[in-house]
Structures are given as C-alpha cells and as structure tokens.
Amino acid sequence: MLIDLKNRTALVTGATGELGRVMARTLAKCGANIAIHYRSNEAQAVALQQELQSFGSRTAIMKADVTRLESILDMKTVIEEQLGAVDIVVANAVVQYEWKSILEQPIEDYASQFDSCVMQSVYLAKAFAPAMIDRRWGRFIGINTECAMQNFVNQSAYVSGKRGMDGVYRVLAKEIGEHQITVNQVAPGWTISERDRLNKTERSESYEQSVPLKRRGTDQEIANAVAFLASDLASFITGAYIPVSGGNVMPAI
Template sequence: MSGMNIDLHGRLALVTGGSGQLGRVMCRTLARCGADVAVHYHRNREGAEGLVTELRATGVRAHAVQADVTLPADVRAMRDAVNAQLGDPDIIVNNAVIQFAWTSVLQQSPHDFEGQFRSSVLHNVLMAQTFVPAMQARGWGRVIGINTECSLQNTPTQAAYVAGKRGMDGVLRVLAREVGPQQVTVNQVAPGWMISEDVSDDDTASAYREGVPLRRRGTDQDVANLVAFLASDLAAFISGQFISVSGGNVMPAI
C-alpha cells in the first residue's frame, strides 16, 4: 500500500499574518504541498515580499497583499487584489492577531479587550463574509482559524486574549454548521507555546516543558503540518473541530 500524500495542487490558500512567526511556515508548507499562496501582511511588507520570492522559487504562484483584517473595506480590497493576481482562494487560514501586553483583569485596558475582539472575532467574521461565498459556489472550501491552548487554560493575565479567542471559537463553530451543506469545512488549530525562528527553547521554558506530557515544546512546523492536513482532501469529513497542537498540554474534553 502506498503512503498518503497531502496534495494541494490546483488550490489557492490565503494566510493572514503570513509573514509572521507561525504564518511564514504555514505558507511554506502549503506551497510544498503544491498550493499557490497569497501572503497577507499588515506592516511587515519586506518580510511578506521576501517570503513570496522564496515561494515562487519553488514553482508555485505567490503574491503579497496588505490589509488591516479588522476593517471591512480592507478585507474586501484584499479579496480584489488576490483575485486579480491569483483568483479566488479555496483555503483561508485566519492567523493574524493583535499583540499586546498581558496583565490582570483589574489592570487590563478596555482597549486591549476591544483589540482582541477585533483581531480574533471580527477578523474571522470578515474573512468568512468576504471569501466563503465563492467557496460555497464552487462546492469546496476550507476555513482554518488559528486559536490557542490559552483558550482552555484561563491563566492569570491572559483574559483579553482568552476572551477574543473564545469568541472566535463560537463564531467558527456556528459557521461550520452554516456552510457545511456546500462542503466548506471550518476547523481550528490551537498551538501551544511553540518554538519558531525567533522564539527559542531555553531554561525559562523548563517549567512549561515539565507540564507537557511529551516533555518538550513543539515547533512552528508542527502547527503548519496540521494546517496543511486540514486544508487537504484527507480532511474532507472533519469540520467544526478545535484541535490542540500542544503535546497534550491541553486536552479538549467531551
């Protein structure tokens, strides 16, 4: 019996936050599977364009596109730009998020809570409203939201982040039911504290590692591998799921 391969040839993926720590490896992995890739960025134009050059060298089509994914007009303009260069995305990976300083509920600025709502909840709503109708018309599509293990941990100082990501979870679960009849799947990938190009593994992470059943931290590639799987036909009957990539650090329960 021959092995199974993740084959995304003929598919177009759009990754928001595509030039970021986890996003850039998602883009590379989707491209290695044969997908054409639209790399979204907000401010990191140089990083996005450098990544596009790298992806094109592998033989796929790629294009960088700028937008504030919390603004309806920007998301619509991004759709038009991607369509003009590459076509309508078959796969959207909602990965971008606003960064902020974590502090206690009693100290956290309302602005931070609002920012997390916009980048976690509204981001996913706008991406769905803008890109899913074309998927429905084709009868095939993938929506992949990047959530976090923090949604299940409720750790002190993470309230704004957890609130935004839990709201995102609700939106995507409802969306999965609404668009399933047109064979559009909707799933979430929830990374733990991953190692990436700019996030190393050192002694400050020893307590975290001890709490992980596998006794180690995962990598950005571990997250990208699940994204690629969910984007493929191998995952055609998987929808509405929240899947942790944390070495068992969190275990979503029934």
C-alpha cells in the same frame, strides 16, 4: 498518502509572523498558490514571496487591516486579480499587546482582541465563503490557542477574543457545511519559532514538565496540522478545535 494542494489558492493572514511564515511555506510546498497577507512588515512579505516562488508556487502579497471589512474586501479583489478565487483561508493574524491582569488591562486591548479574533473571522467568512459555496469546496482554518482552555492569569483579553472566535467557527461550520466547506481550528501550545532558535530560547523546563510529551512543539508541527486540514485528507472533519500542544490541553467529551 501525500498532501496535495495543487491548483488550490490559500490566503494566510499574518503570513509574515513567526507561525504564519511556516504555514505559508508548508502550504506552498504542498503545491498551493499563496496569498501573503501582511499588516506592516513589507520587507518580510517580499522575502517570503521570493522564497515561495522558488518552490514553484504562484504568490501575491497584499497589505490589509483584517479588523476592517473594507480592507479585507479590497484584499480579496487583489487576490482574485492575481491568483484567482481563494479556496483555503487561514486566519492567523492577531493584534499583539502586553498581557496584564483584568484590573490593569487597558480596555482597548479587549477591543483589539475582539476585532482581530472574532471580527476578522466574520469578515473573512463574508468575503470568501460565497465563492466557496458556488464551487462546493472550501476550507476555513482558524489559529486559536491552548490558552483558550487554560484561562491563566493575565490572559483575559487574549482568551476572550479566542473563545469568541471559537464560537464563530463552530456556528460557521454548521451553517456552510452542507456546501462541503470545512471549518476548523488549530490551537497551538507554546511553540518554538524561528525567533526562539535565533535567541536560543527553545527550552523551558517548567512548561515542558506540564506537557505529557515533555517538550515544546515546533512551528512546523503547527503548520503540518494546518496543511492536513486544508487537504482532502480532512474532508470529513469540521467544527473541530484541535490542540497541537503535546497533550498540554485535552478537550473533553
């Protein structure tokens, strides 16, 4: 079986990021047209666009603030003008900040995580779900984290944002499932990215010992899960939180 996304258009938010680039690349290799969202790194967006076009993918790049509904609606207009309606939404963007203890974490960091995890998910649904309902086909894929199950020290802002995102996605799955739209989450573990390969920081023995598969996962392994959920092979999977963490976290029944 092959993952065939021909004639589908996918939006990847945060597509210029370490994981976002590989997700966009993988979806393009599966045949999808790609809307490349970025917040500030225009040069990376242009480079990614050129790479994806070399695969034969139709692409568009657009700058947007995913924490503002108006910005997302403007982005939607640009995508539809250049690529047509969006079939697959990958919510990957998140605000970066320094992790500290609850007593030390600035209040604004909690707000940034709520806005970029919870409200981004809400805004993307409001923007793109109606047309999916009309077509009776669509995919929402949220990028969560193994941290949402671990709740380790210094993770409070990140975890609270991602756990809020989890709630939105589970409810959304129930609300729009009757229209044959699936809503799922991929939860990476601590993942090896292009930055790690460049800096030779792929290995962490202490972390690897906690993982049943005894290694860190790769950005490609995260992207593979996203591509699967985007495809018709996953047409009867919805409402799922799927760790791609080598067994480091295991949701219980």
